[in-house]
Structure formats: structure tokens, C-alpha cells
Amino acid sequence: MNALRVIAAAFRLQLAITRRSPGHLMILLTSPLFSVIFLSLVVSGQRSGTLVNGVLAPGLIGLWLMSLDLAASIIEEERWAGRMELLVASLTPVSLVVFGRIGVVILAGALTFFESWLVAVVGFGADVPLERPGVFVVAILATCFAMAGTATLLAAVFIKSRALHVFQNALTYPFYILGGVLVPVALLPGWLEPLSRVIFLSWSADLLRGSMSGNLPDAWPAWIAMTIGLGAAALVAGFLLINRIIDQSRETAHVGHS
Amino acid sequence: MPAVVEIRELVRTYRTRRKAEETVALGGVTLTVDDSEVLGLLGPNGAGKTTLVKILSTVLLPTSGTARVLGKDLVSAPQTVRENVGVVFGGERGLYPRISARQNLAFWAALYRLDRRTAQNRCSELLERMGLADRADEPVETFSRGMKQRLHLARGLIHGPRILFLDEPTTGMDPVAARDFRALVRELRQEGRTVFLTTHDMAEAEALCDRVTLIDHGRLVLDEPTRHIGRYLDARECVDFTCDDPAVLAQVPELAFVESVEPRDGGHRALLREPADVARLLVWLIERGVLSARRSEPTLEDVYLRLIGTRAMSV
Numbered sequence: 344m345n346a347l348r349v350i351a352a353a354f355r356l357q358l359a360i361t362r363r364s365p366g367h368l369m370i371l372l373t374s375p376l377f378s379v380i381f382l383s384l385v386v387s388g389q390r391s392g393t394l395v396n397g398v399l400a401p402g403l404i405g406l407w408l409m410s411l412d413l414a415a416s417i418i419e420e421e422r423w424a425g426r427m428e429l430l431v432a433s434l435t436p437v438s439l440v441v442f443g444r445i446g447v448v449i450l451a452g453a454l455t456f457f458e459s460w461l462v463a464v465v466g467f468g469a470d471v472p473l474e475r476p477g478v479f480v481v482a483i484l485a486t487c488f489a490m491a492g493t494a495t496l497l498a499a500v501f502i503k504s505r506a507l508h509v510f511q512n513a514l515t516y517p518f519y520i521l522g523g524v525l526v527p528v529a530l531l532p533g534w535l536e537p538l539s540r541v542i543f544l545s546w547s548a549d550l551l552r553g554s555m556s557g558n559l560p561d562a563w564p565a566w567i568a569m570t571i572g573l574g575a576a577a578l579v580a581g582f583l584l585i586n587r588i589i590d591q592s593r594e595t596a597h598v599g600h601s
Numbered sequence: 602m603p604a605v606v607e608i609r610e611l612v613r614t615y616r617t618r619r620k621a622e623e624t625v626a627l628g629g630v631t632l633t634v635d636d637s638e639v640l641g642l643l644g645p646n647g648a649g650k651t652t653l654v655k656i657l658s659t660v661l662l663p664t665s666g667t668a669r670v671l672g673k674d675l676v677s678a679p680q681t682v683r684e685n686v687g688v689v690f691g692g693e694r695g696l697y698p699r700i701s702a703r704q705n706l707a708f709w710a711a712l713y714r715l716d717r718r719t720a721q722n723r724c725s726e727l728l729e730r731m732g733l734a735d736r737a738d739e740p741v742e743t744f745s746r747g748m749k750q751r752l753h754l755a756r757g758l759i760h761g762p763r764i765l766f767l768d769e770p771t772t773g774m775d776p777v778a779a780r781d782f783r784a785l786v787r788e789l790r791q792e793g794r795t796v797f798l799t800t801h802d803m804a805e806a807e808a809l810c811d812r813v814t815l816i817d818h819g820r821l822v823l824d825e826p827t828r829h830i831g832r833y834l835d836a837r838e839c840v841d842f843t844c845d846d847p848a849v850l851a852q853v854p855e856l857a858f859v860e861s862v863e864p865r866d867g868g869h870r871a872l873l874r875e876p877a878d879v880a881r882l883l884v885w886l887i888e889r890g891v892l893s894a895r896r897s898e899p900t901l902e903d904v905y906l907r908l909i910g911t912r913a914m915s916v
């Protein structure tokens with residue numbers, strides 16, 4: 344009887360906690376997204392693009408997760424290591440340092456594409472096409488730039504936000520879907536398209552797929568431009584925001600909400 | 602020629618996030634430094650020394666008041682100030698531990714916009730000067746604390762600043778390392794740089810600083826050339842002695858020409874007004890078998906203890 348009462352008490356306790364911290368219920372948000380992913384894969388199952396997608400998606404997801412991680416930790420790390428003050432006292436804006444450090448890690452992270460290609464070729468004996476290698480390389484570089492620009496913006500947003508982890512989670516699955524990482528945006532319900540077109544990934548993922556399968560529209564340079572343009576916009580916003588956070592820190596003596 | 606540093610009524614408060622109340626770290630400090638010299642910034646924990654260093658190195662903004670460095674206002678022209686100011690916070694933090702000393706310096710050289718050639722030369726030169734040349738290409742995490750502190754000094758000097766702020770640079774250094782460090786600071790002054798040095802080591806301040814500034818509770822309590830520091834004590838003559846005979850010891854403070862007696866480094870120190878009193882006390886002590894007595898000078902520590910007193914521990 345006592346045991347039951349303890350369990351009931353714990354149940355009520357957790358109920359109260361969960362009502363205060365809905366982060367625990369993140370799964371309610373992410374599980375419909377899984378449905379979207381699996382249903383799209385089934386719907387598009389027989390199409391030729393599936394193999395290309397299987398190679399690209401892990402690479403893009405890997406790169407994106409890495410960017411999120413880096414964005415969440417880079418400013419915090421400079422602060423904890425006691426370097427933030429020294430950076431502020433130098434002649435260079437902290438934002439440039441943030442972007443530079445993020446950039447290298449992302450370029451190195453682009454090797455995940457090569458890894459997943461290896462898995463497909465060696466592990467599965469698949470015949471992975473690469474019809475337009477030149478476009479592919481340009482697309483990878485544009486993707487890396489846009490990824491670094493976006494991560495710079497996120498670094499600023501994260502340091503400002505009180506609910507970092509919720510934020511970080513919200514930027515995974517919804518992003519893969521809207522960014523056309525798992526299935527091409529064209530296969531998503533039509534009303535999602537305007538939303539997904541402001542995410543650089545939706546352009547660069549289509550580009551990467553197209554350059555591999557050879558299924559590229561003539562307007563592909565415009566897609567490159569969109570990728571770079573959206574990345575640059577994020578970068579500029581990131582620079583402005585980081586510079587503002589640093590200016591505020593000179594007044595308040597602390598960086599963001601940390 | 603504008604003053605090297607000119608501070609007027611500088612105030613800095615901190616607002617803690619939870620509590621609504623404000624901490625006043627600096628409560629109106631006025632100070633002018635117009636020569637290349639080594640200036641000792643002294644004061645108990647929480648006095649506001651680091652806050653002052655952070656403001657003068659543009660890391661923090663003042664709440665009110667003004668500060669100029671070489672005539673440039675800290676708030677309106679921070680970039681010009683940054684070109685002329687180097688800052689070193691004590692301790693081991695602030696470096697990139699996984700990379701080498703040379704790579705650390707090269708990074709900071711870039712942040713101070715040195716061109717590649719100048720940066721390379723400056724790095725090698727500083728590593729040599731700090732005695733780090735042999736280990737220059739090893740990861741900083743393998744360095745001892747003293748080595749890290751020297752690397753910090755190199756980092757602070759990378760852009761050849763006119764003014765250098767050193768916040769407790771010798772904490773945790775062994776005596777030899779600290780001595781070498783002091784020799785370096787003297788060299789920097791010879792080169793025409795002004796050094797602000799925060800320290801809790803009175804002997805160090807006395808040995809190194811041309812001038813000492815004492816801050817307590819965010820206010821300037823003293824600002825004086827080191828050699829005139831004794832004038833802050835009424836009794837400027839001292840006799841140090843050790844005495845095992847309690848009867849004799851009890852008599853010393855009762856003597857008419859003795860101002861006071863304080864325990865001091867295992868023995869005692871008697872404070873006297875006139876030089877003639879020194880001879881009288883020495884004779885008096887020797888006649889009673891106290892042979893260890895000798896004349897000494899009041900030190901910075903005496904002045905510090907007198908001015909800050911016992912309050913230091915209550916902050």
C-alpha cells in the first residue's frame with residue numbers, strides 16, 4: 344500500500360514538474376515529424392533519387408548537428424576559458440573570431456559526405472552517381488558557407504536564450520524536413536514550401552541531389568545564389584547580434600543570460 | 602603631451618541579476634599618470650582593482666566619470682585606446698591550451714592586425730625574451746603555471762602597447778620566476794612603457810613600483826611615490842627586535858619615547874618618532890641583554906596595514 348502511495352506521489356510530482364517544463368514533452372512534437380519522414384520515404388520509395396538521398400541526408404544532418412553544437416558552445420567556451428575579456432580588449436570584433444572558428448570545423452565536417460559515400464559504395468556495393476562533379480563541389484562549398492553563417496547567427500541567439508536545449512531540439516527534425524534534407528521539398532505538402540524556401544538547406548539540398556543524379560534545372564546558379572544569399576543574410580544578422588551582445592556585456596558585465 | 606592615463610571621478614556599479622541592489626565597485630576615482638612608470642595598484646579583496654583595470658582596458662564601460670588614455674576617451678574612442686593598451690589578467694586562464702605558445706601568439710597578433718611578417722618576428726622575439734623559445738612549439742597545456750604567465754605577458758605585449766595592465770601577474774610564481782618577472786617589468790619601463798601592476802605582495806610593490814595607489818571600497822586612499830610612503834605613518838623610525846624575556850617585553854611600550862610596539866615576523870617592531878630615539882631604545886635593549894635589536898624602515902606593509910587595518914578581512 345505504501346509503495347502505491349509513493350508511486351502516486353511521484354506521479355503527481357512529475358505531473359507538476361512537467362507542467363512547468365514542457366521540454367519533457369518534446370517527443371509529442373517530434374513524433375509527427377518522424378511520421379512525415381517515414382511516410383515521405385514510403386511514398387517516394389520507388390524513385391531513383393532515394394539512393395542519392397541516402398548518401399546526402401546523413402552528411403547534411405551531420406553537418407547541421409555539428410553546427411548546432413558549435414553554435415551552442417563557442418561563445419560560452421571563450422567565456423569560461425577567460426578569453427572573452429581579452430577578445431573584447433583586442434582590436435577585432437568577437438564576431439569575426441566566432442565565424443572563423445565555426446568555419447573551419449564545418450569545412451572539416453564536410454568530410455561526412457565522403458564518409459556516407461564510402462558506406463554506400465563499400466558497405467552496400469551501391470553505384471552512387473555523380474553526374475556534375477563541378478556543380479557538386481561548388482554546392483558543397485556554398486552549403487558550408489551558409490552553414491557557418493547560420494551557425495554564427497545561432498551562436499548569438501543561443502547565448503541570448505534561456506531555454507537553450509529546447510531551442511536546440513526544435514532546430515533538428517523540423518529543420519531536416521523544411522530544409523528538404525530527408526526528402527525533397529517538392530514531396531512535402533505544398534503549403535510548407537514558402538516556409539522551407541527561407542531555409543538555405545532547401546536550396547542546397549536540392550542542388551546537391553541534382554548535381555549527383557544529373558537532374559539539374561538550368562537555373563541552378565540561382566540556387567547557388569540563394570544558398571549563399573541566405574547564408575550571408577544569417578551571417579550579417581549574426582555579426583550584428585554578437586556585436587550588440589558584446590556591447591551590452593561591457594555595460595552589464597555578463598554575456599547574454601549566462 | 603596628454604597624460605598617459607587620466608581618470609576623473611570614475612564610478613562603476615554592478616547590478617546583480619537576482620538582487621535589485623547595486624554593488625559600487627568604484628566610487629569616484631580620480632588619478633593622473635603622466636610619466637612612464639610602474640604604478641602599483643594595491644588594496645584588499647573586492648577593493649575594485651580588477652574593475653579599474655577592466656575599464657581602462659575597455660572591457661567594461663564606466664557607469665559615470667571619464668577616463669582618457671593618451672588623451673583619447675575610453676568610451677568614445679575605444680579602438681585607439683586598444684591599440685595603445687595591453688592587458689594581462691593573472692592566473693592560467695585566457696590561453697588556448699591545445700595549441701602551441703607560438704600559435705597562441707600568432708592568433709593574438711592577427712587580432713591586433715599585425716601583418717604576417719611583423720607578427721612572425723614579434724612572436725619569435727617575445728618567446729625568446731620570455732624564455733619560452735625552447736618550448737614555443739609545444740601545446741600550452743603542458744606548460745607550468747609560471748610559463749603560462751610569461752606567455753600571457755608576451756600576449757599582452759604582442760602589439761607593442763605603450764601601457765600595460767598586469768592584474769596580479771605573479772600569483773603562484775616561484776620566487777625565482779617572480780624575480781625574473783620583476784626584472785622584465787623593469788625592462789618594460791626602461792623602454793618607456795607605463796605599467797599598472799595589481800598585487801597583494803607588498804614587498805613586490807615596494808621593490809618594483811615607482812608609485813603606489815591604494816584603493817579601498819572603490820575609493821582612492823593613497824597615491825604617493827613609493828619612496829615617500831613612510832610619511833603616512835606618524836612614527837617613521839622603527840626598531841626590530843626579538844626578546845624572550847616577557848618582563849623586558851612588557852616594559853618596552855611603557856618607555857616614554859616609544860610610540861607603539863607591534864608583533865612582527867616572529868619578533869617585535871617598536872615605532873618611534875625621532876631618529877635620536879632609535880639610539881636610546883637600542884642602548885636600552887642591549888643593556889637588558891636583547892642583542893638582536895636593529896634599526897629598520899617602515900615598509901609599505903606597515904602603511905597598508907595602518908590604512909586598511911583590520912577591515913580587510915571583513916569585506
Ligand SMILES: Nc1ncnc2c1ncn2[C@@H]1O[C@H](COP(=O)(O)OP(=O)(O)OP(=O)(O)O)[C@@H](O)[C@H]1O
Pocket residue numbers: 596597615616617624625626644645646647648649650651652653
Ligand atoms: N561581474 C560582476 N558582477 C557583480 N559584481 C562584481 C562583478 N565583478 C566584480 N564585482 C564586485 O565589485 C567589487 C570589486 O571587485 P574587483 O574584482 O574589482 O575587486 P579587486 O580589487 O580586483 O579584488 P581582488 O583583490 O579580490 O582581485 C566587489 O565587491 C565584487 O564583488
Ligand SMILES: [Mg+2]
Pocket residue numbers: 650651652768
Ligand atoms: Mg582582482
